[in-house]
Amino acid sequence: MNDKFKRLIFVFLAVLISIFIIIFIVYIMAKPTEQEISYSDFLNKVLAHEVKSVKITSNRIEIMPVNNGIIKYKYITGIMDDPNLVNVLRNNDVDFSAQIVEQDSVFSAFLFWSLLMVLIAVLWFFLFRNVIEKSGGGVMSFGKNASKIFGEKKTGITFKDVAGQEEAKESLVEIVNYLHDPAAYIAIGARLPKGALLVGPPGTGKTLLAKAVAGEANVPFFSISGSDFIEMFVGVGASRVRDLFKKADEKAPCIVFIDEIDAVGKTRGGSLGGNDERDQTLNQLLSEMDGFDSSKGVVILAATNRPETLDPALMRPGRFDRQIIVERPDYAGRLSVLKVHIKNVKVGSDINLEFIARATPGAVGADLANIVNESALRAVRMGRNYIIHEDLEESMEVIIAGKQKKDRILSPYEKKLVAYHEVGHALVAALLKDAAPVHKITIVPRTMGSLGYTLQVDEDEKYLMSKDDILNKIKIFMGGRCSEEAVFNTLTTGATSDIEQATNLARNMVTMYGMSDEFGMVALESMQNKYLDGRTIMNCSEETATKVDDEVKSIINGCYNSSIRLIKDNVKTMDEVAEFLMQKETITGEEFMEIFNKNKELLYDENKNIELLK
Ligand code: ADP
Ligand code: ZN
DSSP states (O other): OOHHHHHHHHHHHHHHHHHHHHHHHHHHHHSOEEEEOOHHHHHHHHHTTOEEEEEEOSSEEEEEESSOOSSOEEEEEEOOOOTTHHHHHHHTTOEEEEOSOTTHHHHHHHHHHHHHHHHHHHHHHHHHHHHHHHHTOSSTTHHHHHHHSEEESOOOOOGGGSOSOHHHHHHHHHHHHHHHOHHHHHHHTOOOOSEEEEEOOTTSSHHHHHHHHHHHHTOOEEEEEHHHHOOSSTTHHHHHHHHHHHHHHHHOSEEEEEESTHHHHBOTTOSTTOOHHHHHHHHHHHHHHHHSOGGGOEEEEEEESOGGGBOGGGGSTTSSOEEEEOOOOOHHHHHHHHHHHHTTSOBOTTOOHHHHHHHOTTOOHHHHHHHHHHHHHHHHHTTOSSBOHHHHHHHHHHHHHOOBOTTOOOOHHHHHHHHHHHHHHHHHHHHSTTOOOEEEEEOOOBTTSOSOEEEEOOSSOOSOOOHHHHHHHHHHHHHHHHHIIIIISOOOGGGHHHHHHHHHHHHHHHHTSOOBTTTBTOOOEEESOTTTTOOEEEOSOHHHHHHHHHHHHHHHHHHHHHHHHHHHHTHHHHHHHHHHHHHHSEEEHHHHHHHHHHHHHHHHHHHHHHHHHO
C-alpha cells in the first residue's frame, strides 16, 4: 500500500470519527435533562397547564413542560395506580402516550458506541502499523523490510561493461570462478574469501563491478546501502542484517552487495557516548559473516570510499579479508569508459574520444558516462539524431565548469576585465616551457560560478609532477590576477579560486612533496581521506607551522613576480587576444597561438632592431 493511499484512509477515518463525535454532542444536547418530581407536583403542573406532553413507560412517567429552552429538560415521576390520570390529562389538553418498545433507546446507544469503538480500533490499527513498520519488528513489517533490499535475478552486466579497472577485475575473476564451481575449490581444501571490499572514490564503478561479478557468475544480486541499516529505532539495523543474510541463504549461490559500508562499519566506540544502534548493527553484521557457511556460495561484496574509518574487525580474515582498489581511471581507462558508453549512442564521424579522455584528468567513470549522456541530450536539443564532437566538448565543459549562463549579462567593463583575466592565464601558460597547451579560452559565464575559463589539455597523461611543473601551475594560476593588476591596476574577487588552488599546491610542496629548501624531505602533513576531498592534517609543532606559512608565502610571491613580468612584457599580445575574446566570447587554442606566434616574431624582430641600432 503506498503512502498516499494510507494518508487518504487516515484522513477519511479522522473525518468520520469527528462527525460521530459531533453527532454525539448534538445528541447529548438534544436529550432533555431530567428532574424528578413528586406525583402530586406532577398533577399540580398538569392542572396549571404547564405540561405539554406526557410519556408513560413501564416504570415511570416522563413529563415535557410547555416552556422549554434550548437546553431541554423534562420531569420524571413514578407510576401511581391512578385510573383517573387519563381523564385529567385529557381535560387539560395534555398530549399523552405510552412507550411501545422500551429497549429502543438503549439499543441505539449500544449500536452507536460499538460503531465508535470499531472505528477507533481501525484507526489505531493504522497508526500502530506505521509504528511497527518503522521499528522493523513484528510480522507485518517483514515485507517492508525486505523491500529495502534491492534484488535482481540477473544483472545482465558483465566485465565487458566495466571499462578499465583491469586489476580489480582480475581479483574478482576468482570469485566468479568460485561461484561457478564451488566444489572444485572445496575439494582441494581452499577457503575462499567470504567477502571483498571495493575501495575507491565515488563513481569509479564499484557497484558496476559488483553487478558484473553477479552477471558473470550468473547468480542473483542483492544490494542494500549501509545507510539503509540505520534507522531511528535501536535494533532495526540488526534485524535488517539478519533479514539480508536469511534471504541470501535462501537464494544461494548469490552476491550480496553492501554499498557505503562505512555507514555501519565505522570504528566502534570512537565517538563520544558511542552509537548504540550502529554498534549493534555492526556486531550483527560481524557475527552473521562469521556464522554463514561460505561453501554455500554466498559472497559479500561491499563498497566504501572511506576505508580508513572502517572498524578493523571488518577486515579480519574470514570477513572482508580482500581489498580491491578501484582507482580513478588514467588516460587509457577514461578512453575505454568513453568507448563503452559511446556504443549506446549514434555518433557522427568527427568525434575524437582521445581528446575528451586527455582533457578530463581526474574524471571518474560516472562523469564520463554523464558526458556521453549529456552530449546525446544536447544533440537532441540541437535537432540532430547523432552526436558530433562539439556536443562532447560542450558537455565536458558542462561537467567541468557548469552550464552556460546565458542570462547573466556583464557590464562592458567587467567583460573586459574577465577577458584580460583569462588571457592572463593563457598567456603565462603559453610563455612557460613545458606547460600544457591552451586549448580554449571562453568568457561565457557558467552556472558553477566562473565567469570564464581557460582550458589547457596536456598531450600525454602525467603520472608524476616535477617541482617545475608545480611552479608552472602556480604561475599560471597567478596569471589572471597579474593581468588585472598590470592592465587595470585593480584587484578583483575573480581570482579567489585561483588563489586557493595555487596556495594548496604551494603548501603541498612544502609539507608533503619534500620540495622546500627549509624542511627537505620531512612530512609535515598527512592525507586524511584519500578518496574523497583529500583533506590533510598537520602533524608538526606550531613554530614549524609558522615557518611553513612563510615558505608558502615566498613560493607564491616568487611565482607572482615572474608571472607579472611575463604579462607586462607581452601586453600587446594580450590586448589582441582580449579584443578577440570580447567580440567572440570564445577563442580556440589555434587562434590564440596564431596571435601569440605572430607577436612573438614581431617582438623578436624588434629586439633584433634594437640590437642592430646599438
Ligand atoms: P560507485 O559505486 O563506485 O560510486 P557506480 O558503479 O555506481 O560507481 O558507477 C556509476 C556509473 O558510472 C555506472 O553506472 C556506469 O554507467 C558509470 N561507470 C563508472 N565506472 C565505469 C567503468 N569503469 N566502465 C563503464 N562505466 C562506468
Ligand atoms: Zn582565474
